[in-house]
Amino acid sequence: MNIGTIGHVDHGKTTLTAAITKVLSERGGAKFTDYAEIDKAPEEKARGITINSSHVEYETDNRHYGHIDCPGHADYIKNMITGAAQMDGGIIVVSATDGQMPQTREHLLLARQIGVKKLVVFINKVDVITDPEMLELVDMEMRDLLTTYNFDGENTPVIMGSALSALEGKNPEIGVDKINELVKACDEWLDLPPRDLEKPFILSIEDVFTVPGRGTVVVGRAERGVCRKGDEVEILGYGTKLKTTLTGIEMFHKELERAEAGDNMGALLRGIKKEQIRRGQVIIAPGSMKSVKKFQAQLYILTKDEGGRYTPFMQHYRPQLFLRTADITIGLSWPEGTADADDKMVMPGDNVEMVCSPVHDVALEPGMRFTLREGGKTVGTGIVTKVLE
Numbered sequence: 475m476n477i478g479t480i481g482h483v484d485h486g487k488t489t490l491t492a493a494i495t496k497v498l499s500e501r502g503g504a505k506f507t508d509y510a511e512i513d514k515a516p517e518e519k520a521r522g523i524t525i526n527s528s529h530v531e532y533e534t535d536n537r538h539y540g541h542i543d544c545p546g547h548a549d550y551i552k553n554m555i556t557g558a559a560q561m562d563g564g565i566i567v568v569s570a571t572d573g574q575m576p577q578t579r580e581h582l583l584l585a586r587q588i589g590v591k592k593l594v595v596f597i598n599k600v601d602v603i604t605d606p607e608m609l610e611l612v613d614m615e616m617r618d619l620l621t622t623y624n625f626d627g628e629n630t631p632v633i634m635g636s637a638l639s640a641l642e643g644k645n646p647e648i649g650v651d652k653i654n655e656l657v658k659a660c661d662e663w664l665d666l667p668p669r670d671l672e673k674p675f676i677l678s679i680e681d682v683f684t685v686p687g688r689g690t691v692v693v694g695r696a697e698r699g700v701c702r703k704g705d706e707v708e709i710l711g712y713g714t715k716l717k718t719t720l721t722g723i724e725m726f727h728k729e730l731e732r733a734e735a736g737d738n739m740g741a742l743l744r745g746i747k748k749e750q751i752r753r754g755q756v757i758i759a760p761g762s763m764k765s766v767k768k769f770q771a772q773l774y775i776l777t778k779d780e781g782g783r784y785t786p787f788m789q790h791y792r793p794q795l796f797l798r799t800a801d802i803t804i805g806l807s808w809p810e811g812t813a814d815a816d817d818k819m820v821m822p823g824d825n826v827e828m829v830c831s832p833v834h835d836v837a838l839e840p841g842m843r844f845t846l847r848e849g850g851k852t853v854g855t856g857i858v859t860k861v862l863e
């Protein structure tokens with residue numbers, strides 16, 4: 475399971491990450507990674523975007539965790555939007571001395587938008603708090619905030635402790651004991667993500683051929699799920715919505731009964747003509763996805779140093795949307811009710827939520843990621859947050 479520490483700068487995310495590896499290393503479930511090692515996160519490029527993030531791994535009694543910690547606020551934003559490191563759940567760290575701060579809220583919102591369903595709260599730095607009412611207040615505020623962002627604020631586990639004490643091996647009642655409690659809460663509260671094979675089938679179409687004597691063969695990659703010869707399927711996108719039957723599956727010139735997520739396959743379709751199929755459409759389990767003409771998305775716009783635009787843009791900007799194999803012109807506009815929408819600028823480096831209107835319908839659902847390109851270069855990356863039409 476993939477998790478991460480999120481929250482406002484200086485609230486103790488990196489210290490907590492180091493403390494978890496320390497406490498679990500004593501139980502034999504991790505290699506201790508010290509603060510300095512985590513904080514000098516290596517630089518990676520994901521979809522042209524520069525991200526710094528550290529990955530540590532650890533094991534509890536019943537789970538293996540991959541854990542991500544980022545040095546800067548911008549790294550979290552980029553990372554969460556590009557999905558450079560997946561987060562199936564997370565630990566939101568909030569300092570008891572400050573309470574929730576702007577980045578606490580921004581990370582909660584992003585976590586919600588990228589489809590994280592559950593979080594655990596760690597109220598940190600309780601070693602410097604003398605007034606217990608202060609802790610109660612932060613606890614209450616965090617539960618309210620979680621509820622505001624559509625998490626289960628009432629039942630979310632909130633652990634109060636000191637990451638620094640745990641790391642330094644001091645005050646076990648607020649140090650090591652609380653790390654053990656936190657880890658237990660992660661094990662019990664955070665849900666394992668559904669495996670790709672359990673999700674409804676999607677094949678993104680790359681190409682289409684006519685094979686004499688056999689019919690139309692569609693070539694593409696199974697993105698998720700499983701398909702079997704004889705399955706009813708639906709073809710969606712670019713104005714098309716067709717029902718048909720998968721009469722054959724081919725891989726490496728062999729006929730197979732079944733294909734699954736990750737496979738590059740050829741699909742033989744009953745009664746479909748080559749002209750009805752084009753790259754960018756999908757073959758899906760019937761009814762499992764809609765083809766959409768308008769959606770909302772969280773976007774990160776690349777800086778000039780990341781190979782992106784040099785100049786800002788306004789709404790009605792029309793880049794190309796690349797989603798799976800689809801390549802479609804889209805218009806960007808501000809959500810309804812945005813003040814001064816025609817004068818608002820989007821600068822390279824910005825993180826914004828906008829309405830996307832592709833010129834053709836495209837099959838998608840919340841949580842799907844895409845890039846925006848213009849003149850052959852990537853100018854942005856995004857994640858679908860809401861289907862509008």
Ligand code: GDP
Pocket residue numbers: 481482483484485486487488489490598599600601602635636637638639
């Ligand atoms: P991040 O920006 O969220 O990763 O925060 P850091 O982990 O870098 O911590 C920021 C500062 O808070 C550092 O100086 C830490 O030593 C300090 N800090 C972290 N945890 C605690 C704690 O439990 N108690 C106290 N007093 N300080 C802490």
Ligand code: MG
Pocket residue numbers: 487488489513544545
């Ligand atoms: Mg940090």
